[in-house]
Amino acid sequence: MNININNLHFTYPTGLEALKGVSLTINAGEQVAIVGQNGAGKTTLVRHFNGLLKPTSGSVTIGDWDTTKYSVAKLASRVGYVFQNPDEQLFSRDVLTEVEFGPKNLGYTKEKIDELVKQALVWTELTDKTETNPYDLSPTWRKMVALASIIAMDTPIVIFDEPTTGQDFANVSRIANVIAELKKQGKTVITITHDIDFCAENFERVIALSNGQVLLDGTTREVLGQEEILAQTYVDPPQLTRLGKLLNLKETVINQQEFLKAIK
Amino acid sequence: MALVNIQNLTYKYPLTKTPALQNINLQIEQGEFISVIGANGAGKSTLCYALAGFVPHFFKGEISGEIEVDGVASSKSTLDEWVVNVGLAFQNPFNQISGAKYTVFEEIAFGLENAGVPREQMQSRVEEAMKLTGISNLADRSPYSLSGGQQQRVALTSILVMQPKLLVLDEPTSQMDPIGTREVFSVIHNLTQSGMTVVMVEHKVEWIAHFATRVIALKDGSILTEGKPGDVLTSDVLTKNGFGVSRYTSVAREAKKQGLWKKEKLPVTLFEAAEGFNRNA
Ligand SMILES: Nc1ncnc2c1ncn2[C@@H]1O[C@H](COP(=O)(O)OP(=O)(O)OP(=O)(O)O)[C@@H](O)[C@H]1O
Ligand SMILES: Nc1ncnc2c1ncn2[C@@H]1O[C@H](COP(=O)(O)OP(=O)(O)O)[C@@H](O)[C@H]1O
Numbered sequence: 001m002n003i004n005i006n007n008l009h010f011t012y013p014t015g016l017e018a019l020k021g022v023s024l025t026i027n028a029g030e031q032v033a034i035v036g037q038n039g040a041g042k043t044t045l046v047r048h049f050n051g052l053l054k055p056t057s058g059s060v061t062i063g064d065w066d067t068t069k070y071s072v073a074k075l076a077s078r079v080g081y082v083f084q085n086p087d088e089q090l091f092s093r094d095v096l097t098e099v100e101f102g103p104k105n106l107g108y109t110k111e112k113i114d115e116l117v118k119q120a121l122v123w124t125e126l127t128d129k130t131e132t133n134p135y136d137l138s139p140t141w142r143k144m145v146a147l148a149s150i151i152a153m154d155t156p157i158v159i160f161d162e163p164t165t166g167q168d169f170a171n172v173s174r175i176a177n178v179i180a181e182l183k184k185q186g187k188t189v190i191t192i193t194h195d196i197d198f199c200a201e202n203f204e205r206v207i208a209l210s211n212g213q214v215l216l217d218g219t220t221r222e223v224l225g226q227e228e229i230l231a232q233t234y235v236d237p238p239q240l241t242r243l244g245k246l247l248n249l250k251e252t253v254i255n256q257q258e259f260l261k262a263i264k
Numbered sequence: 265m266a267l268v269n270i271q272n273l274t275y276k277y278p279l280t281k282t283p284a285l286q287n288i289n290l291q292i293e294q295g296e297f298i299s300v301i302g303a304n305g306a307g308k309s310t311l312c313y314a315l316a317g318f319v320p321h322f323f324k325g326e327i328s329g330e331i332e333v334d335g336v337a338s339s340k341s342t343l344d345e346w347v348v349n350v351g352l353a354f355q356n357p358f359n360q361i362s363g364a365k366y367t368v369f370e371e372i373a374f375g376l377e378n379a380g381v382p383r384e385q386m387q388s389r390v391e392e393a394m395k396l397t398g399i400s401n402l403a404d405r406s407p408y409s410l411s412g413g414q415q416q417r418v419a420l421t422s423i424l425v426m427q428p429k430l431l432v433l434d435e436p437t438s439q440m441d442p443i444g445t446r447e448v449f450s451v452i453h454n455l456t457q458s459g460m461t462v463v464m465v466e467h468k469v470e471w472i473a474h475f476a477t478r479v480i481a482l483k484d485g486s487i488l489t490e491g492k493p494g495d496v497l498t499s500d501v502l503t504k505n506g507f508g509v510s511r512y513t514s515v516a517r518e519a520k521k522q523g524l525w526k527k528e529k530l531p532v533t534l535f536e537a538a539e540g541f542n543r544n545a
C-alpha cells in the first residue's frame with residue numbers, strides 16, 4: 001500500500017503555514033526516516049497520513065483512500081501512529097487494556113488479538129508491566145507502551161514520531177529490533193528521528209525536511225553524506241560519516257562495518 | 265568549599281520497596297559541568313529532584329543523609345528559599361509550561377516577574393536568554409502551539425533566564441535537532457566558564473565527552489563510577505553494565521581487535537578518533 005503526497009500545503013488555524021508544497025511517494029514495505037530541524041514540519045506531515053490533519057490544499061492518499069474522504073477511525077486500519085508525546089496518546093488504566101484497545105477496535109478475532117498483544121508486549125519488554133497504570137511508569141516506558149499499542153494493531157503502515165527520545169541503550173536496541181521485525185513482515189515503517197546514528201543504522205531511505213519543504217530525499221548514504229545541505233536544516237551526518245570525511249576516505253561510510261572495511 | 269555537598273543520601277519514594285537513590289556521596293565545585301548518565305530507572309531524575317529540593321519537599325517518602333548547596337542544608341530550608349539558588353528543567357517540557365501566559369516571551373519572563381525583577385531589566389534578560397537558545401523568532405507565539413523541540417527550548421530558556429547558581433537539566437536536548445543540541449551544550453559550557461554550576465542528565469555521549477568536566481554514571485540508584493569524560497566513557501565498566509558509548513569508541517574497540525587501532529586509549533570524540541586512525545595510516 002503506497003502513500004502518495006501531492007503538493008501538500010498545510011496552514012494551522014493560527015495562520016502559520018507549516019507545510020509548503022510537499023510531494024512524495026512512499027512505497028509499500030519501505031523503511032523511511034524523516035529528519036530535520038525543530039519546527040521543520042515533520043510531525044505535521046505524518047499527522048496527515050492517519051488523517052489527524054487534513055490538507056489545506058493538495059492531497060494525501062493511503063493506497064486508494066484519499067484521507068479527506070475517510071475518518072481517523074477508518075484510517076486507523078491502514079496507518080498506526082505513535083505520538084511524539086505519549087501523554088497525548090495514552091488513556092487506559094493499565095498497560096494491557098491500552099495495548100488491547102486498538103486491535104479490539106479493529107474487530108479482529110479474539111485469537112488474533114491475543115496473539116498480536118502478546119507479540120507487541122514481548123517486543124517492547126512490557127510483559128511484566130501489564131497491570132501497571134501507564135502514568136505510574138517513567139516517560140520512557142510510557143513511550144514503549146504507546147509503541148506497543150500501535151504495533152498491536154497490525155497495520156500495513158506504522159509511523160514512529162521520535163521513538164528513541166530519552167531512551168537508554170537497551171530500549172534503543174529494542175526499538176531497532178521492532179523496526180527490523182516489522183520490515184520482515186513487509187510493513188512500511190516511517191520514523192521521525194533526531195538520532196542520526198540510529199537513522200543510519202536502521203533505515204534505507206532518508207527524507208530531510210526544512211522549513212515545510214523537502215530538502216533532500218534519497219538513499220541513506222546519498223542523503224546523510226551531504227554535510228553542507230543537511231546543515232541548512234540543523235542536521236549533522238552520522239559520527240562515522242564525519243570521521244570518514246576527516247580521514248579523507250574516498251567513499252561515504254555510514255556504519256561501523258563500512259568504516260572498518262574502508263580503512264583496511 | 266564545594267558548592268554542592270551530598271552526604272550519604274538515600275531516598276525512597278512513598279509506597280515503594282527499593283530506594284531510588286542509595287548512599288550517594290557527591291561534591292561539586294562551582295563552575296563544574298557535570299553530566300549524569302545511566303539506564304532508564306537508574307535514578308537520574310530522582311537525583312535532579314533531590315538537588316532541586318523537590319525531594320523531599322514535594323515528593324514525600326523516606327530520606328536520610330544530607331544535601332547542601334552553598335552551605336545550606338535542604339532539610340533546613342523551604343522549597344521557596346531553595347529555588348532561588350537552584351533551577352531545574354524537567355525531563356518532560358510539557359510539565360513546565362506555566363499555563364498562565366499567552367506568549368512565549370511572557371512565559372519566559374514569568375519567573376523573573378515573580379521574583380520582582382524590574383521591567384527594563386526583565387526585557388533584556390529574556391531577550392538575551394532567547395537568543396542563547398535560538399528561539400527569538402518564537403517570542404510572540406503561543407506556548408501551546410509549538411513543536412516538541414520548540415517547547416523544550418522554551419522550557420530550558422525559562423530556567424536559564426533565572427541565572428541560578430546551580431542549574432539542573434534533566435535531558436534538556438532529548439527532542440532537539442542535532443546541531444541545536446550541540447549549540448545548547450556549547451551555551452551551557454560557556455555559562456559554566458562564567459561561574460555557573462551545571463548538572464545535566466544526558467544520553468548524547470559525543471557531546472558529553474566534548475563539553476562536560478566530569479561524568480557520573482548511575483546504576484540502580486548508586487554511583488557506579490565517576491571521573492573525566494574520556495576515562496569514564498571508554499571504560500569497560502560501562503560496556504559491561506549496558507551503557508551506550510559513542511560510535512568512535514565502539515568502532516575503535518573493534519578496530520583494535522583487528523589490529524587497526526594501535527593506541528592503548530580508546531577515543532571518545534571525533535578529534536581523538538581522527539588523530540588515532542590517522543597515526544595508523
Ligand atoms: N497546534 C499547532 N498550532 C499552530 N502551529 C503549530 C502547531 N503545532 C505545530 N505548529 C507549528 O508548525 C511548525 C511545524 O511543527 P511540527 O510540530 O510539525 O515540527 P517538527 O518538525 O515535528 O519539529 P520537532 O522536531 O520540534 O518535533 C512549527 O513552526 C510549529 O511551531
Ligand atoms: N514519583 C515516583 N514514585 C515512585 N517511584 C518513582 C517515582 N519516580 C521514579 N520512581 C522510581 O525511582 C527509580 C528511579 O527513577 P528515575 O529517577 O525516574 O530514573 P531515571 O531518570 O534514571 O530514568 C525507578 O525505579 C522509578 O520507577
Ligand SMILES: [Mg+2]
Pocket residue numbers: 042043044084161411412413
Ligand atoms: Mg515533531
Ligand SMILES: [Mg+2]
Pocket residue numbers: 308309310355434
Ligand atoms: Mg529520568
